[in-house]
Amino acid sequence: MPTLRNDRHLSMSDLLSDISGAAIDTVIVAFTDMQGRLQGKRLHGRYFADHVVGHGTEGCNYLLAVDVDMNTVGGYAISSWERGYGDMEFVLDERTIRRLTHLPGTAMVQCDLVWPPQDGETRAPVLQSPRAILTRQLDRVAERGWTALAGTELEFIAFENTYEEAWESGYRDLTPVNNYNVDYSILGTTRIESLLRAIRNHMYDAGLDVEGAKGECNLGQHEIGFLYADALTTADNHVVYKNAAKEIAAQQGRAITFMAKYNQREGSSCHIHLSLRGDDGSLLFWDDGRRTPLYDHFVAGVLATMAELTLLYAPNVNSYKRFADGSFAPTTIAWGEDNRTCAVRLVGHGAGARMENRVPGADVNPYLALAAMIAGGLHGIDEQLPLPEALVGNAYVSGLPKVPSTLLAARDLFAASEIARKTLGDEVVDHYVNMADVELAAYNAAVTDWELRRGFERM
Structure with a gap:
């Protein structure tokens, strides 16, 4: 079990308990894009508990290949029309689970980005992701x-x-x-x-x-x-x-x-x-x-x-x-x-x-x-x-x-x-x-x- 960063962060078991008790009904899963913005999804708490924990979720790889207006643009090796704009996987970092008390019933977990495995290969990190660059x-x-x-x-x-x-x-x-x-x-x-x-x-x-x-x-x-x-x-x-x-x-x-x-x-x-x-x-x-x-x-x-x-x-x-x-x-x-x-x-x-x-x-x-x-x-x-x-x-x-x-x-x-x-x-x-x-x-x-x-x- 990951060590909590402080006593105001939630462990995964804390979050699942809050979902079960209806204190949390929405979980934001998010990563940081090139422009420094949080991008991701709002998931229903029950869906998060039943289907995302232990598996993660996915998002289009164009999210690391757009401009500020979210327009798709050329020139990126990892994402293009020619490559089909496939998915990246969001891997939950359980150390980042936190309540967002300015939003009713909401928690957030931040994610790392990896490529879906190909032909039995292990998941490789998306090297161009800002969090991966710092890591x-x-x-x-x-x-x-x-x-x-x-x-x-x-x-x-x-x-x-x-x-x-x-x-x-x-x-x-x-x-x-x-x-x-x-x-x-x-x-x-x-x-x-x-x-x-x-x-x-x-x-x-x-x-x-x-x-x-x-x-x-x-x-x-x-x-x-x-x-x-x-x-x-x-x-x-x-x-x-x-x-x-x-x-x-x-x-x-x-x-x-x-x-x-x-x-x-x-x-x-x-x-x-x-x-x-x-x-x-x-x-x-x-x-x-x-x-x-x-x-x-x-x-x-x-x-x-x-x-x-x-x-x-x-x-x-x-x-x-x-x-x-x-x-x-x-x-x-x-x-x-x-x-x-x-x-x-x-x-x-x-x-x-x-x-x-x-x-x-x-x-x-x-x-x-x-x-x-x-x-x-x-x-x-x-x-x-x-x-x-x-x-x-x-x-x-x-x-x-x-x-x-x-x-x-x-x-x-x-x-x-x-x-x-x-x-x-x-x-x-x-x-x-x-x-x-x-x-x-x-x-x-x-x-x-x-x-x-x-x-x-x-x-």
């Missing part, structure tokens, strides 16, 4: 007798409009829940406490260890923080929270967005904190009052691969509009001691010593970003890369190399990266290069409001 890197960590711990700090902007109203208005002229900068403001968070409290408490019920909520700089911008955990648990919790926060907002007649750059004010980030420990809990990043060489090599590897792996930190066209000088979003590939102008900030000491990657925005897929950080860090350790001197002062004017400024630039670097192909695999690299190509083609075909305003009459 592969965590296996590399585990082979060394280590564990990766991580935390994600996810910002959002909340509006008094419903999602339907936002759609009908073309997402223009929406009313943010705060009219001014409420960074750390208690008054500002009180104004929206009905939403923040609901998200905090329902996420605690769902097994997330909630820290707290704070205001941010953009109008209506907030952050809810959660305690760090092992990297897979953090990624699983991240996608559950992101989905549930939207659902809870909708229940209150509000909408929230996790776009990296909603408007010309401050963007929404997802700073990712990461450290390594020994399997016995021993510290690997800190010894005798200072950073260890292993810590330095790890950070050096993340920096050395930052440009090549930016596609996994910033996966959308909009992601790159967040990278602006003087915005607290990084533009420079540098590290500093508690320096928020750098792409990487080192914070804490002793058991709290960790690196913070400030490149990802709120639109990031956490599995992919964590996999990229671990792949880069292990490269630094394996190659004994030296850590450059810490940047002191303003990284924006340092003249050091920059984070790629467009999706196209990041796509090209990722496609050509020998390190990405060696650590992540050709199948993964080619799959996500195609995802970038699909997004770029859609963006290049679009006529924007900016073009209309500038060109309709005056050009």
Whole structure:
């Protein structure tokens, strides 16, 4: 029987007992797609108990080969009209079973994806699945007798409009829940406490260890923080929270967005904190009052691969509009001691010593970003890369190399990266290069409001 992540998670026997007693009548089985969204099915509790437990369920493999609008697109090796759009199997991860108390009578279990066995072969994982990509890197960590711990700090902007109203208005002229900068403001968070409290408490019920909520700089911008955990648990919790926060907002007649750059004010980030420990809990990043060489090599590897792996930190066209000088979003590939102008900030000491990657925005897929950080860090350790001197002062004017400024630039670097192909695999690299190509083609075909305003009459 899998060990429960905490006492708010359910064992399979707990879930089956709740189904039998009618406390749970709906079970969501879900996986995370390329865009970081939960996809899956709502199953009747009795059907889940009688037919899915021990067997899993299936879903079309096009779910890992579509754009944001769920259009089928070409270029993917695993899924196409020529291949017939067959099924993937959903394998239940019993460690992830949780109640969703914001939905009546509902529980969720997250899944891994495998291919149906052929001619007596064993089930092979779908390597392009975000969860499989992270798991592969965590296996590399585990082979060394280590564990990766991580935390994600996810910002959002909340509006008094419903999602339907936002759609009908073309997402223009929406009313943010705060009219001014409420960074750390208690008054500002009180104004929206009905939403923040609901998200905090329902996420605690769902097994997330909630820290707290704070205001941010953009109008209506907030952050809810959660305690760090092992990297897979953090990624699983991240996608559950992101989905549930939207659902809870909708229940209150509000909408929230996790776009990296909603408007010309401050963007929404997802700073990712990461450290390594020994399997016995021993510290690997800190010894005798200072950073260890292993810590330095790890950070050096993340920096050395930052440009090549930016596609996994910033996966959308909009992601790159967040990278602006003087915005607290990084533009420079540098590290500093508690320096928020750098792409990487080192914070804490002793058991709290960790690196913070400030490149990802709120639109990031956490599995992919964590996999990229671990792949880069292990490269630094394996190659004994030296850590450059810490940047002191303003990284924006340092003249050091920059984070790629467009999706196209990041796509090209990722496609050509020998390190990405060696650590992540050709199948993964080619799959996500195609995802970038699909997004770029859609963006290049679009006529924007900016073009209309500038060109309709005056050009």
